[in-house]
Amino acid sequence: MSGGKWTEGRVSGEKAAGKDWAEGQDVFLREYYVGVDLGGTKMLAALISGDGSIIAKEELPTLAQQGEAAVLDRLGSLIEGLLAAVPGGRSVLRGIGVATAGTLDTANGVVTFAANLGWRDVAVAAVLSDRFACAVRLENDATAAAVGEWLAGAGEGAPDCIFVTISTGIGGGIISGGRVIAGTNHNAGELGHISIDGNGPLCPCGNVGCLELYASGTAIGRRGAEQVRRGGAGALARLAGGDPNRVDARLVAAAAAEGDAEASGILREAGRSLGIGLVSILHLLNPQVVILGGGASHIGEPLLGPMREIIEERCLPSIRKPVRFVTSALGSAAGAVGAALLMSQSR
Template sequence: MDNFYVGIDLGGTKMLAAIVTGDGAIIAKEEIPTLAEQGQEAVLDRLGSLIERLLAAVPGGRSGLHGIGVATAGTLDTANGVVTLAANLGWRDVAVSAVLADRFGCAVRLENDATAAAVGEWLAGAGQGAPDCIFVTISTGIGGGIISGGRLVAGVNHNAGELGHITIDGNGPLCPCGNVGCLELYASGTAIGRRGAEHVRRAAEGAVPQDGALVRLAGGDPNRVDARLVAAAAAEGDAGASGILREAGRALGIGLVSILHLLNPQVVVLGGGASHIGEPLLGPMREIIEQRCLPAIRGPVQFVASALGSSAGAVGAALMMSRSTN
């Protein structure tokens, strides 16, 4: 086999590498813990070893490798392949592209993880064939990528698509980004978990009922609560948990109305772990969009689930690499 690419999705807790063909097919992939606490050199060495294992498992090995695409979060200098700041990794000014290019003797392209996932879904996933497509990832934070008129909207320094930092409450709380009332403070997996933990704390104080499923599943410990636990409690009929998801879904809908009005997409692809909560979160989102979005914009848009799942970033990074070398 020849003419393939390696795509990497490098996160704070795990890294996924995939061998990807020029049309987006995954030949092989593997995911391992990042172990960011071991430091940048150790992480990059583990990443290199992961790539070597994958190359050894496919016909042609290194001889068929035409480039490596790396998708990661943080502030990036994409032109020079440098992660300038990544809080999830504890990195500052790390020359990822140079390290991998030296080790594998090929071109390396660094991209924002949500942007890469958007390209993956657009070219090889749920957004195929849509010249106007938005990818929204609902996870630890909220991110996204924008395809408009059949072209990726990258921005002047490749930071376009920060959908989670759209303001939905001008008097809201301060976000770590420096803005206030950001969408991801209300609708991300982290926000859902935080609201759930507060519910468990209030139950301990007697402010809300103590016999609900969320308190029971958490064992009364707010530190055990995350979005998955809130969703599980809601599935058991817990009113508090259901209310948390309903409010998060409404906030997501408010943010998406602004995005739809601005970009008028044909397809919105929803990805990220929290999107798997399903109707308890997405139903209220759709209700808000139905109520508040201009009918001419709301009518054509389709909301679809990610087809590539956790592989979207790696596939997108590989495909962006392939198009930069062709």
């Protein structure tokens, strides 16, 4: 299954019933997996068939403020809605993979701490397993996204690739020698907490000068807000209506697109910081492909151009030259697809 080409598209009623399919394909339609990407803002779930097709995907707001029981109930309802797309519903569900951020006890399926959800010691796997009577696997969200892109997206066919997500924070997943590098407790790939400045500010993780303090979407928005607060008079201040609380990375990018020199400078510095962090990662892991995902990656050249400049200047040529830098092919579905893949392969 892992070598198959994954496709997307809602299956019609006739196809889902097995009609007009080659006889040998019919067996795949009796096995399905659900992958979930559970975030602080939204939850996305994808239903995937045994032949590797994404049958359906849907998302809902997480509404974490309502508490863990309400969130898990909404997630259960989301999964049930997806299962309604195929004959047999729950009876053909073979497993659920859940990708989420935070500190995880993957062996027991427990989110031990997730700041974005406000959770401590939440037994996600047990709750979903009881509701759907199937196996449930919990995985780090960035690792799951890396697997999704590796097997079904921009990194397909590359035994050595790194997925870097640039959004609220910076995270990542590592594939080396055709194997997922998960770490002792499945928390490997905390690329955002590589220190790029030994004298930098204290990060909430306890380290100083962490990459995500300089190059994440949050960092870009924070620097933009500081600029407006200081009384900047360019496009950024105008787009924000003079209110620094309205500034985020998207607004900084919009101001830069209008020619705002200060906004462009913020993106350039963030891109250079990202490049500095990636040089260390490239030297350590020597990948074939670096996949860039997350909302801030859509800023494009104003951020990624300076990143490439630093890599060109500072990375060893023998390591730099073979690397391809690509953007995510699966987008927001990468984590859900990867979680489903990991679940299917663990059976």
